Amino acid sequence: MNRQSEVKDIVPDLLNKIESTYKDLVENDEVLSSLLKKNADKLAKAQDEQDFAAKIAECLSEAYKEHLSGDTLPNGQMYYNIANRIIPPTMTGSYQQISDYCCAAQSALNENAGISIKAQRAPINTDRINGIVNRVSQKPFDEIDWILKAPIENFCRSIVDDHKKANADFHYRSGLRPRIIRKTDGKCCKWCLNLAGTYEYSPGMDREVFRRHENCGCTVEYDPGNGSKRRQNVWDKSWSFVKNPNTKKRFRFRLDIQFFAGKERAEKWGDNWQEVDLDEFLERWAKNAEVRETEQKVEYQTPGSPYIVSVDKNGDYVRLMDTRLPGKHKEKKYVDADGKDAHNVVENGKTRGRSKSEWQAATHFKFKKRR
């Protein structure tokens, strides 16, 4: 008799308990109930899908935590043949619930956009499940139990991303021009900040936009309503404007497309802009800041400080604002990298006003390249 078969098979009982606790947690969770209601009312947004996935992950981790420990497992270890009969079925259950949620949300989005295409279901990522099974079975459980927390959340959130990708891909193949919008939750890292923005979907695009590190709360959005159709119009129009020599009109039109404004500005003027290291810049001007996010910017402001560090999500640049400067227009309140009013420049002992491009150069700072 080998050691494994001496051990009583604890798996069926354990699996039962985990599944029943999980079911209880999910069914009695108020956040999940209200998110499900939103979806039933066809009102769920990308953020709701992320919140749903995160909450499902929390319930699963909680159910694991309640029944799995060094004490309940033989020799304090979740051997492979235990892990492999408990983790895959339970994670698959969560996948199914999240996938159902995403498909219902996507159906509503398609319907609202007047696209009669069935929502696509993204396949389950079994590699990730196998990875978790392997890792959790390799060490004493009490040393490795964290695997059943952040990696589970990451797995669940990624299901939402996979659905965005699958549906954008299907729409692309159907002749639409999907756009993927990645937003940070404003609390995430520089990597995510750099990834935030709008991307034209194509099967060969850089897949980094769909990647998600642990503890990342960012959203990857694909809404055919403000994606394919409207963006397609945007492109149609801008093509016709390119043909049209009426550049003034084109410029005004461009200003309306706020998504592209930042990036364009950085490309157009960026050469003579100063470079700053974003971490150092934030440390200097917005230590322990509160973070706000708008469609185009992430703003950092230390409570009580007059300074706001404003990071453009599409253009890879940052600006600094002194809210004490007079004037109604925000644009007039931007200052140089040392926090000084940048309207004038002293040249040969004389003070004169800066030209438009000198002003741009003095108040926009590019990020120093990562690595």
Ligand SMILES: [Zn+2]
């Ligand atoms: Zn993130």
